[in-house]
Amino acid sequence: MKPILLQGHERSLTQIKFNTDGDLLFSCSKDNIINVWYSHNGERLGTYEGHNGTVWTLDVDSESRFMVSGAADNTLMLWDVQSGKCLYVWEFPTAVKRVAFNQADNQIVCITEQRMGFQCAIRVFDIDRSGDGTNQSKEPRYMFNPIGSKATVCDFTYTPDVIFTGHESGKVALFNVKTGEEIANNERAHGDTVNDLQMSKDYTYCITSSKDKSARIHDTKSLMIIKTFTTETPLNSAALDPKRPYVLLGGGQDAMSVTTTSLRQGKFETRFWHKIFEEEVGRVKGHFGPINTIAVHPAGTGYASGGEDGFVRMHHFDESYFKTDLYGTGNIIIED
Structure with a gap:
């Protein structure tokens, strides 16, 4: 499985994302720019320039028409994917750390940082898809401050007006965005900061990765922990393979201690774990530092890591990946 090496950023990656069709890969990093690549050959299609600080997060709608990005320059930007034009800018008192579209593509949720006396805030904006997209509302449809530990990641669930959040303390929670009320929480979902959250295709479960060296699959309605994958290194990102029963985990020692560590000890590999058996089945080496973000192709044909x-390393799975016996060699006999 030879990777395609994508060199378009000068600083560390913060998030990568495939579009719904899987033909485009979007990447953002600490160097202020967002790149878009063809996923089949790694060719760079274009660059989105406009932010004046680290771009922490991005998301693209299901039609690949609009992209939204949040950055350390305290702005949230809406882009036209095709032309690369910035259509609208929302400004906040603090940095935007996470952003996500809902399933209908008509709303976005974003988290702004707790800093300089400002509380962590979650805002939901309506996206006007009529016309050229420049006519957006400046004010959020809903806004609230999560009580207690600050939120680090969020996404919409399949229940209307309910979002799933991960927090600095390690808890996960469900919030009603209309009222700002915390509907449910699991205080002990993780023992440390939740670094990443990725939903399954049908939004019924999700995977979170944490600084506490574990990744967990949660039911998005009850918040029950379904599966746990424990490693010996902090995890920055975890992704679900939509077609095979595998999860992909990426992380590594904290960036500050990387210079004192050899590559082998740093654990900078992408790890493949069996989703059902909770066993590690393989590793892919390559990066010279911690893996910050992982995304799996929507068709399950490959994955990318930043x-x-x-x-960014773009991998297309070999034929052998699809031919492996998923559940051991024994045949399952179903009796009438």
Whole structure:
């Protein structure tokens, strides 16, 4: 499985994302720019320039018409994917750390940082899809401050007006965005900061990865922990393979201690775990520093990882990946 090395960023990657069709890969990093690539050959299609600080997060709608990005320059930007034009800018008192579209593509949720006396805030904006997209509302449809530990990641669930959040304390929660009320929480979902959250295709479960060296699959309605994958290194990102029973985990030692560590000890590999058996089944090496973000192709044909080293590595799975016996060699006999 030879990777395609994508060199378009000068600093460490913060998030990568495939579009719904899987033909485009979007990447953002600490160098202020967002790149878009063809996923089949790694060719760079274009660059979105406009932010004046680290771009922490991005998301693209299901039609690949609009993209939204949040950055350390305290702005949230809406882009036209095709032309690369910035259509609208929302400004906040603090940095935007996470952003996500809902399933209908008509709303976005964003988290702004708790800093300089400002509380962590979650805002939901309506996206006007009529016309050229420049006519957006400046004010959020809903806004609230989560009580207690600050939120680090969020996404919409399949229940209307309910979002799933991960927090600095390690808890996960469900919030009603209309009232700002916390509907349910699991205080002990993780023992440390939740670094990443990725939903399954049908939004019924999701995977979170944490600084506490574990990734967990949660039911998005009851918040029950379904599966746990424990490693010996902090995890920055975890992704679900939509077609095979595998999860992909990426992380590595904290960036500050990387210089004192050899590659082998740093654990900078992408790890493949069996989703059902909770066993590690393989590793893919390559990055020269911690893996910050992982995304799996929507068709399950490959995956991409973005690292502290500034590289995106795009892998297309070999034939052998699809031919492996998923549940051991024994045949399952179903009796009438």
